[in-house]
Amino acid sequence: MPMETDTHPAPGARPGGPPAPGGDTGTPHGADRSGRPTLVLVGHGMVGQRFLEALAELGLTGTHRVVVLAEEPRPAYDRVRLTSYFSGSTPQDLSLTDPAFLAGHGIELALGDPAERVDRAARTVTARSGRVVGYDTLVLATGSYPFVPPVPGRDATGCFVYRTVEDLLAIEEYAKGRASGAVVGGGLLGLEAAGALQGLGLATHIVEFAPRLMPVQVDEAGGAALLRTIEGMGLTVHTGTGTQEITVGADGRVTGMRLSDGSELATDLVVFSAGVRPRDALARECGLAVGERGGIAVDARCRTSDPAVFAIGECAQAVDGRVYGLVAPGYEMAQAAAAAIAAAAGTGPGGRTATAPAEFTGADTSTKLKLLGVDVASFGDAHGTAEGSLDVVYADSRSGVYRKLVIAADGSLLGGVLVGDAEAYGTLRPMTGSVPPVPAERLVLPAGAGGPAVLGPTALPDTAVICSCHNVTKGAIRAAVTEQGCGTVPDVKKCTRAGTGCGSCVQVLGRLVAAELEAGGIEVDKGLCGCFAQTRQELYETVRALRITGFRELLDRHGREGARGGEGCEVCKPAVASIIASLAPALGASGYVLDGEQAALQDTNDHFLANLQRNGSYSVVPRIPGGEITPEKLIVIGEVARDFGLYTKITGGQRIDLFGARVEQLPAIWARLVDAGFESGHAYGKALRTVKSCVGRTWCRYGVQDSVRMAIDLELRYRGLRSPHKLKSAVSGCQRECAEARSKDFGVIATADGWNLYVGGNGGATPRHADLLAQDLSDADLVRLIDRFLMFYIRTADRLERTAAWLERIEGGLDHVRDVVVHDSLGICAELEALMADHVSHYRDEWAQTLADPERLARFVSFVNAPGVPDPTVGFVPERDQIKPDLPLLSLGTRPPAPAPAGNGPTALLEGTSAR
Amino acid sequence: MTTAPTRQPAGQRPAPGGAAPTGAAAPAPGPGTGSGDPAGTVHGGTLRIQLLLEDGWRTVCDAARLTAGRGVAVLLPDGRQVALFLDRTGRLHAIDNRDPFTGASVLSRGLLGSADGTPFVASPLLKQRFALTDGRCLDDDEVSVAAYRIRAAEVRAA
Structure with a gap:
């Protein structure tokens, strides 16, 4: 910040005296070195920030040096949403100020250094630090202060106002360990404050002098409806009651209140929220005209009695004689003042977004x-x-x-x-x-x-103001879509600012944007792919309700017009196959993924029940439930790998992956594994993968439950469950969480009293810790909740949407999911449980099913015309005592010379072998 | 869906009007009806799948070995691999089996689809789509694979 242009007067310097030479009060008022005039803004609240944005939009930050003197220690934040701090918003979340905006426009913001004095003759402002800033134009946006009625005891420890983040932090701190609180004032802010106190766990009273709550906004009957609802929430409301005294204990702390009806109310803290008053002291002291009941008098362009000084927002008394305590009129005043300054500076509002009213006459x-x-x-x-x-x-x-x-x-x-x-x-x-x-x-x-x-929004005229915070009309929103090419709500918000204030119009905005896009022939397409206009969830419901068991049937009856009778595509085929597989028992369809038409829908991994690797070979993963395996079974895996020359690696899910199998080797490998008691691990499917576990109470000195047994039970219950994406799980035997359950789609952590269930976790590229869904569950309750959770996810998720993304996307988020699966708010839990019971009872191992069917086995060949011949381009070379794909063989691009006529036996030279 | 590419690399361009084998040798003219033959059963003989190669039509397998919506691979005597497909309308298609993006011979294991009426196979490795009619890649104008003429013909059992 170019402080060098400021003057810090020496002790004894005359306030308001002639400018010191060399200071920025020199030329002639506040012009900086480049000769630009200086604009000083006093106050950086919501309206002050809006004013800065208006300056930037009008190009004034380029032609003026802009200095902001702010009282609070943080840049402008959303005071309207102050209470959301208690529901988890941080002060940073509430911020309205992008540091890049200030820096990008060269705005000098001094925090915690409020203006204390204005010398209109010299055109200087003196801040609390003693800093003196000269100005050519001064804008006062000092806001308001909470009105505290003059009752005895109002300064006692435990009395607060509710205006700033600092007030809120102080209330929060003081409320710790205390039991009750009272709010003086039942207006808009009073109810906000009461909500905050209740959120802090205090028994909360509201004392309102008027005969009803929110007397300014609602009428008597509306107030009565509000009263009933608020009392129903456990708050105590005293209307028609004044506060006579705050009673104070010997330690100087609040003990209660004496009310006008003679009663006494015991309370540990008091929040005054009885209205606000304009902060006009600075203006009064420098001789500007103020209204009878306070507020700096301004004209329609927000100019005060001194043409070089403007006042905007809650500190100003508008030309209609009113002081507006709402943010939307403040924003309009900010626009009007900026437009007036631009007009005076000759930069004019032309060219830029000139939709803002040049005057503010009332709101x-x-x-x-x-x-x-x-x-x-x-x-x-x-x-x-x-x-x-x-x-x-x-x-x-x-x-x-x-x-x-x-x-x-x-x-x-x-x-x-x-x-x-x-x-x-x-x-x-x-x-x-x-x-x-x-x-x-x-x-x-x-x-x-x-x-x-x-x-619908179509019923509204173009002149209708949709966003009153930023005064954006329906016409402006339509123009943003049709003329400026905005295709989404975020685009329109960015372009018009609509919906970026209080947010109450966002829903209407969304409908308006969609209607406008549709009217323009632009389809707002949420369809699964080019073949289906439905989302995955809609297709799921269609399949379930109409008991559709075939892809063609679904495509021909419910696909997009042009796609009916077609082939479908690589997106919808596996998605529909997964939906049908998930619902198979309920539909009466075969759950076997290679049955009939299902076979043609599966991705190659599902088609071959193995994982395709980069050179066209496959890997094989037998299920090892919970990661527990006997030495005999370990030896079988080792022998199979040795005999087929496979590369082996331990996976992250506590099992063993066997790489380098050719298509035609798969059945023989499975046969060996199935004989030894293994089954498919579904590593190839969008299905349950593994349930990892730590060793648990059985061996571990810290364990409190048998995590291995629970992991095995869960893995065997959900094995083979086809879902929108892969599912991973883990069970930890104590809070040390060695199984990393909170990085899983559903994770279970043992407690002394049972199990905690976490959902929506993810590792990978966008890690997310799973959220706690329910606590201290019995074995049966745990399984029941997981049944419901998984089936609800399968029913409502998009294609390839992991539970973490689903939980963040779904309306209502975790709370909604908890309502549905824990509290059965939709009344569907019995159905979800029945679907899972069907799945469990119909489960069969796909490897064993395939081995039992010679016709299907016939598909496991590299070449249909040479069943015994391995693919000559699948080759391996040694590395670290095992094999790896021979990639140069693939990059040749041309085929090696014909090895042998089709039909001859396998060529041995490319067989992968590991040294023994 | 993306639109069809407009450019083909020289030497890879399929013959106008239909699928044609790639490489230096010109396709031998033959009586084939080309891509588009229905693969239904015909009376009195086994229906076989034939590919048009440099030396004429060559029988590669029984029609019964094909599953609608999926592909199979055949190995030619010179080491070439060809992916054969049967779409749901009964049309036959044949393109080279090698995925040019990875070098792996896997196109026969991809999923079939149709985009704007063009049947395609999506590589099972990195999902690029190849038109079954002429082998051009729908996701990269610079890339294509060879396409072959294919037919189903009644052949008396040997």
């Missing part, structure tokens, strides 16, 4: 919030103050839903209140001022009771 105070999990929205003339207006009301006290629309005499919608279900807000608010396309009574009725006509 819509519509709000939609989720407070304590309750949807609350109000918009337009919510209280029906317009003459002749009438209400249309729907109230259901049982479900806590209340909807009121205010309708003018001419039928136009003036405003409304929605409590309990504010889904319709996104479509209703933009209709304000116009006559809705359907009768108002249908707009308030719940779905299924004659309404609501689900008003």
Whole structure:
């Protein structure tokens, strides 16, 4: 930061005196060395940041030196979502400031150094550090401060306000080990604060002076609906009650409150959230005009009584005489001020995105919030103050839903209140001022009771404001799609800023973008591939419901128009084969993957029940459940590998991989293995691979459960289960987690009382630790939950979507999956369990099945016209006492001279052998 | 699905109007009906699969050995390997068995599909797709494999 241009006055320097020579107060006001005028912004909150972005958009960061003096120790963050800190957001998550943005535009941000004094004559600002910055243009965005009613005891230890991240951290710290808390104020922020206190585990009271909660936004009946719902959550609400005194103990800490009704309320801490007041002290002290009830008076361009000074956001009193405490009007003011500065600087708003209003004359105070999990929205003339207006009301006290629309005499919608279900807000608010396309009574009725006509975004006029935070109209969103080529919601958000404020319009935005793309003939294609327009999940449901057992049947009846009667493709064939295999017992289809048409759908690995390697040879992995194996079986594997000249390697899943088998050798290898009691390990399939285990309680001095037995049980239960992707599992015998269960699709960790089940873990390129699904389960409960979890995954995942990606994609995430598989919220658990029971009872070893069928064995040849001849291009060379593929043989590209006429015996020279 | 490539490397270009063998030797003219013959059963004899090679039509296997939607490999006396396919409509196709991307002789083990009406096989190794009609790679204009004319013919048992 070019601090050298600033002046740090020597002690005794006259405040507001003439500028010191050489300082940046010199030429003539604050111009920097390159002669650019200086713009000083006081305050870096949400509105301040928005103002900086507007400056950048208008090109003013290039023509001006921009200095920001901020009070808080961190750059602008999303104050609206402050409470989300208690549901896991970090202060970094809340940040609105991209460091690259500041750096890229040369903006000098001084954190923790608020402006303390403005000298308008000298055009300087003095910060707390003593730093003096000259300005050509000054913009005040100092925001507001929480109003604390003047009650005795309000400064006691344990009294807080709820405004900044620091307030929140202090409340969190103080709440530790304490039992109760009270919030003074039942408005918007008060309910946020109450939610935070409850989230911290405190018994929470809300004390509101007005006769209802959220008196500004909702009417009496709406407040009553809200009250019932909030009381139902265990909060205690005192409405129509004032706070007379905070009682304080001998140690100076809060002990309780004395209320206006004479009662006393014991509480360990008090949060004041009784409204905010504009922070206009800086302006008052330097003689700027302020409103009667506070707020720096500005004109429609946000200019104060000094044309070089602007004020925006909550510290300003707008030209309509109101002080707006919401972020959306603040954003509009930021735009208006930036546009005015640009106009004065001659850079003008032309050329750039000039959609922002050049003036701010007043704003819509519509709000939609989720407070304590309750949807609350109000918009337009919510209280029906317009003459002749009438209400249309729907109230259901049982479900806590209340909807009121205010309708003018001419039928136009003036405003409304929605409590309990504010889904319709996104479509209703933009209709304000116009006559809705359907009768108002249908707009308030719940779905299924004659309404609501689900008003698609197409019902809205182009002038309707979809995103009120950034004042983006439907027309602008449509233009982004049709003219600027935005094809996705994230693209449109980036391009128009719509949906990047409070986010309440994102759903409507999504529908609008999809509708616009569709209207433009651009299909929003979520289909599996070029053959099917359905997702994998939709195909699964189709196959299940219609009991479709064949790929052709599915393709010809449910495929895309042009793909019907065709071949399908390499994407949908294995995906459909997997769906049919997963559902085979329920469909009455054969579960054997090489049966009939199924054979033609399988990837080569499934087709040959082995893993294709780079030179066209295969590897063979017998199942070793839980990684436990007898010496006799180990010896068999060793003998098979020796006799067929295979390369052996221990896998990560605690089993042994035998490499270098030719197609025609596979049956003979399996025969030896099956005879010794082995079966297929399904290493080739999108299926359960292994259940790894540590040695567990039996041997280990730390083990608390028999992890090996559980791993064997699970592996034998789920072996052969075809799924959207491979499945891996592990069981650890204690919390030391030696089996690395949390890197698995489903992992089990022993506790003293049973088993903890973790799901959605992954190693590989994007590692993810599995999430805890349920704790301290008995053996039977563990198996039941895994049954449900796996079947729900198989049912709803996309093709080749591992559980980790699925869990992150699926709507509602882990909580939803827990609701479904633990709490049976969809009522499908019995069905999921039945599907798994079918799978378990119908399981058969694919290797043994194939060996028993001569016709299928006939497929295991390199050449259909020379069954005994090995592929001459599959060769091996020695390495570290074993074999490896002879890759130069492959890179020749031309074939070696004809070895022998077709039909002769195998050529010996290429046979892989290992030295013995 | 991607669109068909427009360029073929010299020397690999299939004969216009149909599949043709690759290499220096010109295909011997023959009575074959080429790619597209139905492989249904015909009365009074065994249906065999024949490939058109430099010295004429050569029988390589019984039609019964083919499974719709999959391929098999045949070994020619000169060491060449050819992948034969039967698609679900009963059409026969033959291309070189060697996957030019890896060098492995595995194309016969790929999955069949169709894109914009063109039947293809996807290599089981790295999944590149090859048109069964002329051997061109649908995912890389620079690459193609040889295509052969193939037919099913009734041959009296020897």
